[in-house]
Amino acid sequence: xxxxxDIKGVRHxxxxxxxxxxxxxxxxxxxxEGGFVAVVGPSGCGKSTLTRxxxxxxxxxxxEVWLHGERVRGPRATVGMAFQNPVLLEWRTxxxxxxxxxxxxxxxxxxxQAEERARFLLSLVGLEGFEDKRPSELSGGMRQRxxxxxxxxxxxxxxxxxxxxxxxxAFTREDLWMTMHAVKEREPFTGVLITHDLRESIFLADQVVxxxxxxxxxxxxxxxxxxxxxxxxxxxxxxxxxxxxxLRHQIEIAQGRAPAEEAPA
Amino acid sequence: MTRHLRAFGVPIIAIxxxxxxxxxxxxxxxxxxxxxAAPSDLPPAYQRHWNLFLTMxxxxxxxxVLGLFLAVIFGTMLGMIMGFSRxxxxxxxxxxxxxNAIPKATVVPIVALMFVGQHDFNxxxxxxxxxxxxxxxxxxxxxxxxxxxxxxILRSLGASQATIFWKIALPxxxxxxxxxxxxxxxxxxxxxxxxxxVSPHGRGLGALFDSGRTNSDFPLMFAxxxxxxxxxxxxYYIVVALEKIFAGWAERSxx
Numbered sequence: 001x002x003x004x005x006d007i008k009g010v011r012h013x014x015x016x017x018x019x020x021x022x023x024x025x026x027x028x029x030x031x032x033e034g035g036f037v038a039v040v041g042p043s044g045c046g047k048s049t050l051t052r053x054x055x056x057x058x059x060x061x062x063x064e065v066w067l068h069g070e071r072v073r074g075p076r077a078t079v080g081m082a083f084q085n086p087v088l089l090e091w092r093t094x095x096x097x098x099x100x101x102x103x104x105x106x107x108x109x110x111x112x113q114a115e116e117r118a119r120f121l122l123s124l125v126g127l128e129g130f131e132d133k134r135p136s137e138l139s140g141g142m143r144q145r146x147x148x149x150x151x152x153x154x155x156x157x158x159x160x161x162x163x164x165x166x167x168x169x170a171f172t173r174e175d176l177w178m179t180m181h182a183v184k185e186r187e188p189f190t191g192v193l194i195t196h197d198l199r200e201s202i203f204l205a206d207q208v209v210x211x212x213x214x215x216x217x218x219x220x221x222x223x224x225x226x227x228x229x230x231x232x233x234x235x236x237x238x239x240x241x242x243x244x245x246x247l248r249h250q251i252e253i254a255q256g257r258a259p260a261e262e263a264p265a
Numbered sequence: 266m267t268r269h270l271r272a273f274g275v276p277i278i279a280i281x282x283x284x285x286x287x288x289x290x291x292x293x294x295x296x297x298x299x300x301x302a303a304p305s306d307l308p309p310a311y312q313r314h315w316n317l318f319l320t321m322x323x324x325x326x327x328x329x330v331l332g333l334f335l336a337v338i339f340g341t342m343l344g345m346i347m348g349f350s351r352x353x354x355x356x357x358x359x360x361x362x363x364x365n366a367i368p369k370a371t372v373v374p375i376v377a378l379m380f381v382g383q384h385d386f387n388x389x390x391x392x393x394x395x396x397x398x399x400x401x402x403x404x405x406x407x408x409x410x411x412x413x414x415x416x417x418i419l420r421s422l423g424a425s426q427a428t429i430f431w432k433i434a435l436p437x438x439x440x441x442x443x444x445x446x447x448x449x450x451x452x453x454x455x456x457x458x459x460x461x462x463v464s465p466h467g468r469g470l471g472a473l474f475d476s477g478r479t480n481s482d483f484p485l486m487f488a489x490x491x492x493x494x495x496x497x498x499x500x501y502y503i504v505v506a507l508e509k510i511f512a513g514w515a516e517r518s519x520x
Contacts, residue, residue: 052417055417055421056421057417057420057421074423075420075421075422075423076423077422077423079421079422081417081418081421083414083417085412085414087412087414087415087418089432089433089436089437090437090514090515091436091437091439091512091514091515100418100419100432101422103432104419104422104423104424104428105422105423134514136514150418154422
């Protein structure tokens with residue numbers, strides 16, 4: 001299967017007053033079409049830099065980022081992004097917020113079709129009836145749902161999620177996990193999810209990449225077997241406990257709190 | 266209905282109470298008009314000079330509004346330059362602060378000498394000079410504090426800087442802009458009147474005030490002050506109305 005996202009040997013350093021600060025050093029990530037990869041790692045290990053590289057918002061010092069067989073050299077319309085901060089435009093209604101990318105990206109949809117699609121996406125994430133509300137009238141979880149719709153409206157090849165559920169309470173977060181599965185079923189996408197939540201990573205993704213501490217390289221890759229429709233109960237099975245144990249151990253290695261007894265994958 | 270009654274009734278009652286207190290204060294202390302005129306002295310002053318109040322009030326008004334308009338254009342452009350460029354912000358901020366710290370009353374004679382006899386121009390210039398600062402600062406802060414994610418959302422789709430400015434940066438800055446405009450409105454009045462009062466052969470309400478002073482017509486002086494206050498209130502609420510139209514979204518509904 002052809003990889004939709006290919007990150008090959010990426011190194012990057014930020015220039016600071018006290019010299020270059022390497023954040024990425026030998027990053028290898030491959031995501032097949034339709035795949036969903038979660039990236040976990042210690043705080044400040046360059047995960048957000050990774051999202052900016054994939055989105056073409058910056059260029060790596062070394063190495064290559066490929067999307068759909070094309071080398072990424074700048075921003076491209078085939079990417080959808082959602083952040084921890086939902087960054088909705090307060091002066092627009094929810095519907096107009098979701099439609100925003102179509103004002104930038106050339107689209108085959110007519111105005112009416114675009115609006116229908118936006119309404120469909122909003123109903124998919126459970127925001128039916130909120131189309132004409134302002135973002136300030138919505139709760140944090142609802143705003144994040146709207147932000148997700150905006151990231152999907154232009155049918156991006158790649159959905160980049162940078163800790164989108166990080167600021168939500170545990171129950172809202174679990175609700176949104178279920179929503180993500182519902183969305184992926186109706187609106188297939190290839191996804192990269194940056195997260196701090198190991199349970200989230202194995203629940204949503206089919207591959208979890210553990211990054212080492214700064215400068216980050218690919219330290220470990222865990223394949224999460226697909227089991228069809230997932231429910232929250234799947235997180236309380238022995239398999240899930242095993243996976244979480246492995247990941248937690250890998251994070252400890254990445255943090256330098258446990259010795260690396262095995263060669264990194 | 267009761268909401269409208271409260272919105273208009275409460276401020277009007279407050280003004281009436283203030284005027285009553287003022288009247289009582291003058292009456293109680295038995296102050297002569299050259300110490301302080303009472304509100305009841307004002308209607309005769311308006312009656313005697315109503316045509317002057319109309320023409321001079323208009324002169325003050327249009328010059329203030331024109332100065333303010335120029336301040337909005339210049340201040341917004343300056344704010345954009347400082348908001349988008351770190352270097353320009355570092356370079357211009359101290360100059361701006363220094364310029365703003367100069368008491369504008371000291372600038373009046375300089376300007377009056379520089380452009381002798383061009384009273385309209387001088388007045389507009391001073392109204393402009395005194396009121397562009399808060400606008401420039403608010404726009405620059407609004408733009409420079411734009412969260413990077415807002416930029417990234419559009420930039421990742423290949424949007425140009427101009428598109429990002431029109432779609433996000435500008436509307437997001439509007440609440441700060443209107444906050445500054447409310448300050449600038451009253452400042453512009455101060456600028457206009459400084460020039461009108463200080464420069465010889467001035468026009469506008471400031472000149473009317475000055476003629477009241479030279480003729481020892483004290484009720485007239487107070488009448489001018491109240492007229493200025495009235496104009497200030499009108500202009501201020503025009504800005505509030507504009508704010509409701511263009512940045513009403515920033516107002517959270519109570520509860």
